[in-house]
Amino acid sequence: MRGADLINAALPDELLDDVIRRVGAGGGGAKRDLDACALVCRRWRRLERASRRSARLAASGDRADEVLRLVAERFTALAEVSVDERLTAASGSGSATRPYRSGMERGPYRAGMIHMPNQIRRRRRLPLASNLTLKISPFPLDQPVGDQGSERSCLTDVGLGHLARGCRGLEKLSLVWCSAISSTGLVRIAENCKKLTSLDLQACFIGNPGLIAIGEGCKLLRKLNLRFVEGTTDEGLIGLVKNCGQSLVSLAVANCQWLTDASLHAVGSHCPNLEILSVESDRVQSVGIISIAKGCRQLKTLKLQCIGAGDDALDAVGSFCPLLEILSLNNFEGFTDRSLTSIAKGCKNLTDLVLNECHLLTDRSLEFVARSCKKLARLKISGCQNMESVALEHIGRWCPGLLELSLIFCPRIQNSAFLEIGRGCSLLRTLYLVDCSRISDSALSHIAQGCKNLTELSIRHGYEVGDKALMSIAENCKSLRELTLQFCERVSDAGLSAIAENCPLHKLNLCGCQLITDSGLTAIARGCPDLVFLDISVLRIISDIALAEIGDGCPKLKEIALSHCPEVTNVGLEHLVRGCLQLESCQMVYCRRITSSGVATIVSGCTRLKKLLVEEWKVSERTRRRAGPVLSFLCTGL
Incomplete structure (x- = not known):
């Protein structure tokens, strides 16, 4: 009715x-x-x-x-x-x-x-x-952020008290860069929010009483993030884990000057169920890591950046943490092949391995990892200058389940390594190559012929990589969706046309590929209609024709970067915005022929725009009033 x-x-x-x-x-x-x-x-x-x-x-x-x-x-x-x-x-x-x-x-x-x-x-x-x-x-x-000056304040303990009293069922609380809160606010949370299971205090200045109160009041706490937390000492963390360490599963303590082996010893003594640990500290020595290994035998993820630790620390991890699956070692100066060999022998379930700036490691240790850790799926090697081709050859022979491979500044690795990767790692889906100066078309051809499931390929500063590699990728890797070719100066329109014909890309980065012209981008626009990200910065010979083709052929485009493109004009921008109605982000600094009129065209034509990076002097007052929240300016006065 x-x-x-x-x-x-x-x-x-x-x-x-x-x-x-x-x-x-x-x-x-x-x-x-x-x-x-x-x-x-x-x-x-x-x-x-x-x-x-x-x-x-x-x-x-x-x-x-x-x-x-x-x-x-x-x-x-x-x-x-x-x-x-x-x-x-x-x-x-x-x-x-x-x-x-x-x-x-x-x-x-x-x-x-x-x-x-x-x-x-x-x-x-x-x-x-x-x-x-x-x-x-x-x-x-109606009140500009920049004009608030010293009157602008932040969240304080008063607000945290309101939250504690009003939301007593709170389970997860994240306070990131909340510089005005103190132990007083955390005490209120501890008194009222007994169900708290996750607490993130990144970059907060918290004292010992606050952490101790959380330990006493929140017995269900499972996850704790103390990255960049100052104002406390070992006493605070020790007091917390003594009270709620039994429930703690995940702990991150990074860039905290106060952290010493005493805290890690307490964690090892009171947190037997810890599964995830991240530690970054210049003051931690081997004894702290050994305490963790002996006391936290359920560890599955371990991320370490402890310059003072040596071989003894990782020997203990290999001996006492058989469940370890993810290991990240960053900027270690004191451990050698002996350590990684111990890890390989004891941690058979390892799936993810990150070696960053570990200068003393050689091919020998990675051979032990390859032979012992058959479940390895993701490998990242960065700045390990003693690693040579033999290391990757072992990975190719013994790790058939490898899904992701990242090599960053590894100048000794040559093309021969990728012959074994192509033969043995047919499931490989992601490949990153950054500043690997000896890798050329031959390496990429081996990958293309053997790793036909490749979906993401990123090559930065690949000065020896050219069209032959792209043609092989296009012929064999039909599932490729993301392609980065930053400063690959031998890549031309021929290779790009082959990719466009065979690989329906979603993301493409061509920054610094100087040989690319309007013809190559036209092929991409006509062959990749699902493109959502495009970086064509530092392509000095492309013109408005390329932007017109992109506007016509890529209606789903959300992000574009076209900085340092001297031949692009306001006319090209008009064609671009007419077709790319989904555009959310645009970067166009140092485009000498784009004026304030072109900036206004982007702002008025892209109703979904969230970010526009441009020189400040090119923005008219009318555009500034209309699009203030989305404007980002390049600092040109330095």
């Missing part, structure tokens, strides 16, 4: 709440559908608010504490809260006059309100989608 409420009278709160949650899980249109649900009546709005589980706040500004209070009062069921001061701080850089807002976040705004679609923004009651992230910026849009 018209005007009768047939739903509310029949459905109890529990059933209606379940309906709203199912609507929220409905996929791409869930946000719009939930907004509509919340506008039905006050009861529906109340239930929709009660179902919200996560919130993300950019909490810098003079109303940060008030915003957090309002959020905690209105959305009491919040289980995940992320507060990141970098969000508004970043938007204020580069002379942008307003905080960055994307998609639905454009339009009239007041601090503490929820951003809504245009068609319902005028309504007084503001619904939220329960399964989507809430983004709140406490800056009024």
Whole structure:
């Protein structure tokens, strides 16, 4: 019957709440559908608010504490809260006059309100989608970020207290770069949020009492991030793990000057269930790592950057951590092949290995890894200058499950290594080659012929790589979707045309490939209609013809970089924006023939634009007023 409420009278709160949650899980249109649900009546709005589980706040500004209070009062069921001061701080850089807002976040705004679609923004009651992230910026849009100066404040312990009292069911809390909070705020969290399982304090200045209180009050804590945390000492971490170490599964302590072996000894003594550990410290010695290895035998992921540690530390890891799957060793100066050999003998389940700036390692240790760790799927070698071709030959012979291979500044590795990789690693999907000066077309041909499942290929500064390699890739690797050829000066239109004909690329980076002309880009535009990312910076001979073809052939393009393209003009930009209606990011610095008119063309023609990098002097006042939040300026005055 018209005007009768047939739903509310029949459905109890529990059933209606379940309906709203199912609507929220409905996929791409869930946000719009939930907004509509919340506008039905006050009861529906109340239930929709009660179902919200996560919130993300950019909490810098003079109303940060008030915003957090309002959020905690209105959305009491919040289980995940992320507060990141970098969000508004970043938007204020580069002379942008307003905080960055994307998609639905454009339009009239007041601090503490929820951003809504245009068609319902005028309504007084503001619904939220329960399964989507809430983004709140406490800056009024009519007040420029850059003008706030010293009056701008940050989230403090007061706001954290509001959150603790309002959201007692909080399970995950992330406080990133929240420089104004202290132990007082953490004590409030510890007193009220007993269900806390994850705590991220990256770059917060927290004292010992706060960490100790978390340990005493949050016995369910499983994940703790203390990257760049200052203001505390070993006492704080030791006090925490003594109280809740049994539940701790993941711990990251990086770039903290206070961290010593005493903390690691406490972790090893009180955290028997630890599975993930990341440690970066100049003060940690071998004894600390040995304590971890002996006490945390459930370790599956270990990431270390400890200059003072030596072979004894990794010997212990190999002896006591048989479940280890992911190992990352960075900037180690004191360990040799002996250490990695111990790892290979003891950690048979190793799937991921990162060796970064480990100068004393040679082919011998990687041979032991290849023979012992048959499950190896991802290998990254960076700056290990003593590694030669023999090391990779062993990987090719003994690791048939290899999926990703990354070689960065490995000048001694030659083409012969890739013959074995091509023969033995047929499942390889991702290959990164950066500053590997001896690798040429022959190496890439071996990869193409043997690794036909390749989906991503990235070559940077491949001065010996040319069209022969690309033709072989195009002929054999039909699944290739991402291709990077930065400063590969031998690549020309012929190789690029072969790729365009056979590989429907989604991402393409041609920065610095000087031989590429309009003809090559025309082939890409006509052969890769699903392209979403394109970097054609430092292509000095391309013209407006290339941009016109891209505009016609790549309607899904979202990001483009065309800096240092001296022949591109405003006319080419007009053709580009006419066809690429999805464009969100554009970089075009040092394009001498692009003027303020071209900048205005991009701003007016790309309604989804989120970032535009350009010289500041090319931006007119009208464009600045219209697109302040999306503008980023290159500093040319240095």
